[in-house]
Amino acid sequence: MLTFFRSLAVLLMLLVSSAQAFEPFQPLPDKPPVPQDNPLSEIKIALGKNLFFDRRLSVNGSLSCNSCHDLAHGGADYRPVSIGATGIKGRRSAPTLWNVAYQTVLYWDGRAESLEQALESHLLDKTVMAMPSQQLMTQKIAAIKAYVELFDASFPDQGVNFKNITRALASYIRSLKTPDSAFDAYLQGNKQALSTSAQRGFKTFVDSGCASCHFWVNLSGPVPGLAFKMGEGFYELFPNYRGSEFESRYGLSEDLGRYYVTDDPEDRHLWRVPVLRNVAVTAPYFHNGSVATLDEAIRVMAETQLRKQFSDTQISDIKAFLNTLTGKFPEIYLPQLP
Amino acid sequence: MLTFFRSLAVLLMLLVSSAQAFEPFQPLPDKPPVPQDNPLSEIKIALGKNLFFDRRLSVNGSLSCNSCHDLAHGGADYRPVSIGATGIKGRRSAPTLWNVAYQTVLYWDGRAESLEQALESHLLDKTVMAMPSQQLMTQKIAAIKAYVELFDASFPDQGVNFKNITRALASYIRSLKTPDSAFDAYLQGNKQALSTSAQRGFKTFVDSGCASCHFWVNLSGPVPGLAFKMGEGFYELFPNYRGSEFESRYGLSEDLGRYYVTDDPEDRHLWRVPVLRNVAVTAPYFHNGSVATLDEAIRVMAETQLRKQFSDTQISDIKAFLNTLTGKFPEIYLPQLP
Numbered sequence: 001m002l003t004f005f006r007s008l009a010v011l012l013m014l015l016v017s018s019a020q021a022f023e024p025f026q027p028l029p030d031k032p033p034v035p036q037d038n039p040l041s042e043i044k045i046a047l048g049k050n051l052f053f054d055r056r057l058s059v060n061g062s063l064s065c066n067s068c069h070d071l072a073h074g075g076a077d078y079r080p081v082s083i084g085a086t087g088i089k090g091r092r093s094a095p096t097l098w099n100v101a102y103q104t105v106l107y108w109d110g111r112a113e114s115l116e117q118a119l120e121s122h123l124l125d126k127t128v129m130a131m132p133s134q135q136l137m138t139q140k141i142a143a144i145k146a147y148v149e150l151f152d153a154s155f156p157d158q159g160v161n162f163k164n165i166t167r168a169l170a171s172y173i174r175s176l177k178t179p180d181s182a183f184d185a186y187l188q189g190n191k192q193a194l195s196t197s198a199q200r201g202f203k204t205f206v207d208s209g210c211a212s213c214h215f216w217v218n219l220s221g222p223v224p225g226l227a228f229k230m231g232e233g234f235y236e237l238f239p240n241y242r243g244s245e246f247e248s249r250y251g252l253s254e255d256l257g258r259y260y261v262t263d264d265p266e267d268r269h270l271w272r273v274p275v276l277r278n279v280a281v282t283a284p285y286f287h288n289g290s291v292a293t294l295d296e297a298i299r300v301m302a303e304t305q306l307r308k309q310f311s312d313t314q315i316s317d318i319k320a321f322l323n324t325l326t327g328k329f330p331e332i333y334l335p336q337l338p
Numbered sequence: 339m340l341t342f343f344r345s346l347a348v349l350l351m352l353l354v355s356s357a358q359a360f361e362p363f364q365p366l367p368d369k370p371p372v373p374q375d376n377p378l379s380e381i382k383i384a385l386g387k388n389l390f391f392d393r394r395l396s397v398n399g400s401l402s403c404n405s406c407h408d409l410a411h412g413g414a415d416y417r418p419v420s421i422g423a424t425g426i427k428g429r430r431s432a433p434t435l436w437n438v439a440y441q442t443v444l445y446w447d448g449r450a451e452s453l454e455q456a457l458e459s460h461l462l463d464k465t466v467m468a469m470p471s472q473q474l475m476t477q478k479i480a481a482i483k484a485y486v487e488l489f490d491a492s493f494p495d496q497g498v499n500f501k502n503i504t505r506a507l508a509s510y511i512r513s514l515k516t517p518d519s520a521f522d523a524y525l526q527g528n529k530q531a532l533s534t535s536a537q538r539g540f541k542t543f544v545d546s547g548c549a550s551c552h553f554w555v556n557l558s559g560p561v562p563g564l565a566f567k568m569g570e571g572f573y574e575l576f577p578n579y580r581g582s583e584f585e586s587r588y589g590l591s592e593d594l595g596r597y598y599v600t601d602d603p604e605d606r607h608l609w610r611v612p613v614l615r616n617v618a619v620t621a622p623y624f625h626n627g628s629v630a631t632l633d634e635a636i637r638v639m640a641e642t643q644l645r646k647q648f649s650d651t652q653i654s655d656i657k658a659f660l661n662t663l664t665g666k667f668p669e670i671y672l673p674q675l676p
Contacts, residue, residue, distance in 0.1 A: 061416035062405075062415070062421050072673055073393070077393060077399060079399045329674050336410065
């Protein structure tokens with residue numbers, strides 16, 4: 001598997017250099033992929049928004065989805081790892097939900113093949129919402145009359161059930177897009193959209209090898225519809241070069257990543273390449289949230305993945321480039337929950 | 339003190355009956371009282387809104403003000419008592435912040451004489467935000483450049499300091515008003531605004547004695563500018579009649595209330611009369627959040643305060659009346675935090 005991805009990455013690098021029609025970087029498409037059994041609808045999105053902000057989705061009413069994936073803060077929280085409803089810390093850092101709908105697989109280890117599947121485990125995970133069972137989750141929502149009406153309207157003939165709770169939530173999350181970043185404008189032909197420093201940073205980002213993993217729509221590798229299907233992961237070794245000072249300082253190899261999912265020794269330290277859109281507003285960084293600043297994250301990546309040390313100017317240029325990946329956050333008004 | 343309040347209550351009841359110009363019930367005034375040393379300004383309210391939604395106000399970045407005083411859920415949470423940033427439960431139920439600016443004193447035991455004072459203790463309370471000191475709270479905010487600019491604009495010559503953090507937050511909370519409830523319309527002369535059942539409920543509410551404590555703007559007794567000043571409490575005995583089954587079932591007398599503040603045995607079981615505006619959307623009820631439904635809360639109050647048992651129709655009428663106290667919640671846009 002790894003060899004295949006590496007070859008693909010190399011192929012893509014060639015494509016970057018020769019500027020083919022098959023573009024390795026692309027503006028955020030209007031619409032994310034949607035699974036056939038959960039078509040989007042306005043009412044489903046509205047229902048999902050209510051559920052997203054509703055603390056009753058956690059076992060003790062203390063957390064909503066927005067508690068850790070805070071839409072007032074780039075779709076993530078400020079913590080290395082989040083704290084679940086019952087006070088148990090999560091194992092890995094909460095990623096932003098903005099543009100997550102464009103990912104092929106979910107979680108740092110890619111163990112969910114759709115948003116719906118990720119949501120199922122979030123609701124029952126004792127380090128997250130900690131609901132004791134699908135049945136109790138469903139009963140809790142079904143006891144709220146206004147929700148029953150919204151579910152009936154969203155899922156005729158089905159109404160409230162556990163799968164539909166995840167479907168409504170997934171539909172809302174699919175609406176969370178931040179288009180129109182400066183980088184999108186640049187890709188669409190406005191060369192002034194990037195400062196000289198950001199343009200230099202972009203060049204370094206491509207030439208030095210960052211882009212061999214961080215490419216395409218979310219700068220996180222393949223997205224559905226572009227060679228990959230939903231459910232197919234894109235994993236890379238991290239740290240790629242072992243034994244650096246950063247590795248021990250930030251405990252980067254303590255977690256074996258995808259190995260815990262597959263039990264395959266080849267998958268040790270393999271991670272889903274994370275989204276770089278909005279990276280400037282979603283500190284702290286890495287699967288364990290151990291690195292507080294973007295400068296340091298760039299330094300760590302250079303050393304552990306590319307065995308390179310960037311100069312201060314290069315780091316500042318790459319940072320200027322990464323800053324151009326911050327999109328336009330739409331205005332979100334708080335629902336008044338039923 | 340108690341005798342004074344009781345006499346006042348009796349006086350008010352007389353006024354209710356004789357419908358004097360001195361109205362015991364009043365629509366929500368446009369503007370809440372504002373302390374002289376913290377005049378309202380647009381920018382201060384905007385700054386306070388950012389702070390209100392910012393989890394960095396808690397020691398570990400897990401809680402914002404909105405976590406327990408959830409503006410998507412009537413300004414409160416769903417829990418009997420809230421859970422603080424470090425997992426410690428609070429002693430008493432989080433009250434709604436909507437219209438709280440019209441209260442004379444804050445907390446169930448009235449121990450804060452202004453919003454600013456209540457906020458000071460919230461930030462440092464280890465069962466709430468759990469910040470270790472004023473200095474660390476200030477340093478944390480002062481390290482965020484965009485906040486420094488907002489503080490400089492809001493408080494010229496002062497900038498970021500602990501008092502100003504509470505002042506900005508208090509200013510935002512003073513903007514949280516829900517005017518135009520059906521009851522407000524009724525008070526302004528639209529007699530159709532209340533259903534027949536709600537009108538009967540209002541009459542029962544007044545005639546049976548509920549209104550001897552639950553009167554005036556917030557149906558919680560005196561408000562600033564109406565005989566009372568800010569900082570002056572309005573306390574009542576709860577339970578008033580001891581020994582009921584409700585008292586033991588819901589543990590209503592386990593907490594000695596204001597006594598813990600004053601150490602005066604006369605203040606045992608004395609509580610600030612709570613706001614009834616939006617009561618229908620802010621379950622659970624009472625200082626310990628022990629009662630889940632409004633029906634049961636009405637039954638408990640009748641028995642413990644008035645030694646009465648209301649009929650099912652009376653309860654349903656009073657509930658219909660209390661439902662008319664739900665105001666118009668303004669649309670709130672989530673800030674994009676600095």
